[in-house]
Amino acid sequence: MYLENILNFRLQSVILILLCYFRHFNLERRTENTMKQTIAVVTTQKSDFSLLLETLPNFTVEYILPQQISAYDLSIYAALVLLGGTEKSPLALEAEARIKIEEQIQNGKKVFSEYLNSIDDIYTPEPASTRFKRLIVNQEIAGLSKGDILEDQCNSFVLPHFSKKLEEPILYYKEFIGAHDKTDVLEEDVKELSNWALWKERPNLMVCSFRLCNFIKARFAPIGRWKVLICSIIEWLTGESMENLPIGEAYTLIKEVTDSQFDSLLKECFASGIRWFHESKMLIQNGRGGIYEGFMTEIQPDGAQARASAIRTDCTAEASLAFFADYLLNGNMASLKTSDELEAFCYEKMQIKGGLYDGMIRWTNIAWNVCYQDDNARVMIPSLLKMMYTGNYRYLNACCKALDFLVKTTGPDGLRPSRTDNFVLDEAEIQRLHTTPANFPCAHYNAFYSATLLLCGKLAKRDDFVEVGIKGLESIMAVYPKTVREQSETQELCRLILPLAWLYWVTGNPKHKDYLYRVTNDLQKMKHPSGAYLEWDSDYSAACSQKENAECSLLTKNGDPITDLLYSLNWLPLGFSHAYLITGDPYFYGLWKEISSFMIRSQIHSDNSSIDGGWARGFDVDKMEVYGLPNDVGWGPWAIESGWTVSEILAGLGLGLLDKNIFQD
Secondary structure (H helix, E strand, O other): OHHHHHHHHHHHHHHHHHHHHHHHHHHHHHHHHHHOEEEEEEOOOOOHHHHHHHOOOOEEEEEEOHHHHHHOOHHHOOEEEEEOOOOOOOEOOOHHHHHHHHHHHHOOOEEEEEOEOEEOOEEOOOOEEOOOEEEEEOOOEOOEOOOEEEEOOOOEEOOOEOOOOOOOOOEEEEEOOOOOOEOOOOHHHHHOHHHEEEEEEEOOEEEEOEOOOOOOOOOOEOHHHHHHHHHHHHHHHHOOOOOOOOOOOOOEOOOOOOOOOHHHHHHHHHHHHHHHHHHOOOEOHHHOOOEEEEEEEEEOOOOOEEEEEEEEHHHHHHHHHHHHHHHHHHOOHHHHHHHHHHHHHHHHOOEOOOOOOOOOEOOEOOOOOEEOHHHHHHHHHHHHHHHHHHOOOOOHHHHHHHHHHHHOOOOOOOOOOOOEEHHHOOHHHHHHHHHOOOOOOOHHHHHHHHHHHHHHHHHHOOHHHHHHHHHHHHHHHHHOOOOOOOOOHHHHHHHHHHHHHHHHHHHOOHHHHHHHHHHHHHHHHHEOOOOOEOOOOOOOOOOOOOOOOOOOOOOOOOOOOEEEOOOOHHHHHHHHHHHHHHHOOHHHHHHHHHHHHHHHHHOOEOOOOOOOOOOOOEEEOOOOEEOOOOOOOOOOOOOEEHHHHHHHHHHHHHHHOOOOOOOOO
16 A cells, blocks of 8 residues: 555656646747737638748738638737638628728738738729739849749739829739740830739738739749749738748759669659559540540649640540550550550541541541641551551551541642641542642641651551652751741751651661751750750741740740740650661760650659649740740640640650660561
């Protein structure tokens, strides 16, 4: 009993000591919290901006629902932050709440007002889209210069009316800016109140007319500039330096690839790209229904990015080749099945059987009677390469039929017009196309078509195909470098590498080998230290150069650090790889390794499964981030094309890792 009493006493003493400790600890915590100032955040839900405020060491955050403002004493808060941007519609304050907030404004309290349809003397109409607008910096901020451009994606903003205009805006909007990174600040743009995006309505009232609060989720760019701007807003709000504010990012990139890391990182890069198809839900019934075209460029203020709903045969076939590369590289039988399903979709569901248009491969499930020969070619190329790797010629006849249709609508110069449409393609029109030179020496529309004629002609022993293929590429090279350009000169060069390599393989003609080296060497003039190739157009003659309300090149002026992974660089991994296999020249292997290293470093890594493992169209190689001119009506910087971009890159990376040389075995 004595021992038991001693133990109980000691236990009670320990409990008492612990209670005293926790009482003291809690008292210290309470004292610490009372020393901190509190910022009131009026919002319907947390956001990137409010979560950032929670990290401030000298402040606490208290959230207030807009409909409950009247129940709070707003005088106790160090500052007020009104965030309407968490919702589609701007925040409209109730009368009693507005009176209380404006009392605080009158008393000199700092208030940050984001996406409200009325504050102070300002009121606004319905929100408008910023899809083709970008923001221009109008006031010098440490880290930001006047004329710097910021991209807020496909945002919503409210046009202000009746501002007191005590100061010029910090940021303002301008539509269709014809510049990559910096532009002139024009007085007439600054003075127009409806352009204002961020300004101080009073010394203690900062107004933001667009949905800023989820700037990380919405992938505002360039990232560095937005971090500077966000820090400056919070510094103004709190009066404290925000030099080390922990601002996160929506995605990350691999910064360096050493020689010793190259093989392992490239395999990881390839595996991430294959996972993207599954995680992003691009595949339809594992390929039996084809594949979605990709994600459209518009990123909504909450970070959502819509999927392009069209099912394209070229994207479907290109994905087939990517999955086939996974099978060859990793022995993945599931990928082989997916590849075969995607391939079967193209020939068994999208190819016309019989009649005047026998063999024609339809462009999409929507553009049902449209035929682009270059897109048709990229349906057949994966099948022809699979034949060379496996010896299974299952779809060789289908490829021949597709080319028979294309050849009879090809001119005597070996070229086709940009496209044909069945509703105008009768016997007379077919005869006219076949007997009239197309005079369309454009690699974008014809180079891969010519290449497919060569490859299929070689496998099927069809000399007529080979003849037309040679004629087509020679017609293009006869005017080179003054080819008919679609997006840029860089694009034309990139799209010629693979076809010219195959041309030399089929003919063995030294002249054709010279073509390959000439184009490759010319492309090196656009090379960037990153290993990528800048968009360039010597005379700005490309059809899509500097356009508005149409398809638009990413290029604004030569020398901009912009690359295009939808129309240009995406063709290079497979092109350089095959040029190396055909010529045996280590020069091409070095180029393949350099562009592959760039693809590793430009691949997106993110918790967002829609983008993790993919590549986007526009990439700034100085900033090393997705950023570029958003003026294209369909495919801007954040467009992620399942076929042209992701699949083409993966096929070039994966097949380039193999030891087998299908051109010599």
